Amino acid sequence: MITMLGSQMLKSQFPILSRRVNDKPLIYLDNAATSQKPQEVIEAISNYYSQHNSNVHRGAHQLSDESTNIFEESRHTIAKFFVADPEELIIARNTTEAINGVAYGWADNHLKEGDVIVTSFMEHHANFVVWQEVAKRTGAKLEFIGVDEQGRLKLDELEDKLKNLPVRLVALVHVSNATGTVNPIKKISKLIASHQKETPIRFLLDGAQSAPHMKIDFHQLDVDFYAFSGHKMLAPMGVGGLLVKKELLESGEMRPWLFGGGMIFSVLPEETEFNPDLAERFIAGTPDVASVVGLAAACEYLRKLDMRKVEQHDRELVFYTLEKLTQIPEIKIIGPTKPKAGQLLDRLGSVAFLYQAVHAHDVSQILDSQGVAVRSGHHCTMPLHNYFGWPATTRASFSVYTSKSDIDALIKGLEKIKQVFKS
Ligand SMILES: Cc1ncc(COP(=O)(O)O)c(C=O)c1O
Structure with missing residues (x-):
């Protein structure tokens, strides 16, 4: 059976994704740290x-x-x-x-x-x-x-x-x-x-x-x-x-x-x-x-999902996330945002960013309170963070079950940061 990447049908094959976190539906965007497991693997x-x-x-x-x-x-x-x-x-x-x-x-x-x-x-x-x-x-x-x-x-x-x-x-x-x-x-x-x-x-x-x-x-x-x-x-x-x-x-x-x-x-x-x-x-x-x-x-x-389609799905998520995040003036994205002439953007799997004047741990805690799981810190790349002088970054990372609506939940969660730090 062909299952659309990021679809509800595909999400339903991963039991943990139907969990709630902090009384909200779980939006899991910490896949670079570890991915969730489908029922087929568990069985x-x-x-x-x-x-x-x-x-x-x-x-x-x-x-x-x-x-x-x-x-x-x-x-x-x-x-x-x-x-x-x-x-x-x-x-x-x-x-x-x-x-x-x-x-x-x-x-x-x-x-x-x-x-x-x-x-x-x-x-x-x-x-x-x-x-x-x-x-x-x-x-x-x-x-x-x-x-x-x-x-x-x-x-x-x-x-x-x-x-x-x-x-x-x-x-x-x-x-x-x-x-x-x-x-x-x-x-x-x-x-x-x-x-x-x-x-x-x-x-x-x-x-x-x-x-x-x-x-x-x-x-x-x-x-x-x-x-x-x-x-x-x-x-x-x-x-x-x-x-x-x-x-x-x-x-x-x-x-x-x-x-x-x-x-x-x-x-x-x-x-x-x-x-x-x-x-x-x-x-x-x-x-x-x-x-x-x-x-x-x-x-x-x-293999059944087809890794070429997995890559394509990932590219679309990266593109969508970059598009949404660049509209938030407080955010500075790290990593490639501009493709080299005549080439696809050389970026896959995640988008990490700095949020002006708010520490990455606070960003991830506020997101967590809304059920959105992201990673904050140096992601075991301290030499890179020191090289550029980043204290810590927040990272959203994707998998086959990630959908654009998950990214929308991330963006909505980020709006809350403005409210919290304004008051
Ligand atoms: C690029 C890269 N290399 C190595 C590792 C280490 O992986 P593991 O902890 O599974 O050994 C990670 C884990 O995040 C990684 O992202």
Whole structure:
């Protein structure tokens, strides 16, 4: 059945959206922090526990067989959603763990004193603090690229560093959770490719905010690592993944970062041989099978909605929100508002803003009293907030069930701020 994005019919598939908050209908606009879950995902998890629960890859009884098959099928569904090979998908708890996986499984083994890691001032702390720690452990140097007034990466600074420094890793966000900027990944990949030296430069993409809003084709993106969180794309908390280019897995350049049962082929006192199966080599200990099943159900749900339509829906919401917010003189929007000549606006997923003379926490509290849930603060992008001198911002962020009437409720809620602060 085709369900219109943002329609009442679609909202009704998400049980929590029929809740009331502060005696008002819930208007949930905090999807960049985490999305709500459809009944299909909730049922997939419940069905797994009530019908199939057993440990995977370990037993020779029927339930273990079923559980193993469901787990493997789920991994295939998730990989297919991202147009990746199943062996290229490493299950992780979330984006943060996936990025840490690259730090421990790749960076610690390949970076040395004098090497350079390039990241940007636009990053979430997950793609920032991890590299500060790697720099401390390996002696590599951390370099940052700046952001312009429209919230776009200063690519000339990246080019300059690629040209003049021994760069080994570029770690960037795909879609910013603060400015909504969609970074031009193809252009950046090409730039990196044109500066490849004898020791290759690897490219990591933080996909936490792109996976929920646009079609991801891992092979077409042509990055070495892509990290994502399930909970931001309608799946349960506690599951996400790291996509790794197969050649890095086959060559052993990317190593496991967790060790123990499950990921081994043979264990002797002197030495352990890891599992030759690329996928299993990265599953140390018992995985969270039910959450992986839930993530596969979420991928299927999104696939049926069609990610091209999800992106289009998101663009319309961004456009509508920008149009409405620019009519409020007290508001200053952060991030791209003007498209580049001949291009679509490079912004998805959220609109964040400053409200003149009113702290973002007050803005969000007043909105909450009207049932409108938004986020306020630095959104784990303190370096970006400091870079521009923003004390804190308020962010409305969208999902497949968000409608223009939700944005209207936000705008109505914002009118209340004027009344409260006038009196
Ligand atoms: C761009 C970005 N990267 C990384 C993360 C971290 O995600 P998680 O907390 O699921 O690991 C977030 C979460 O908001 C994010 O928006």
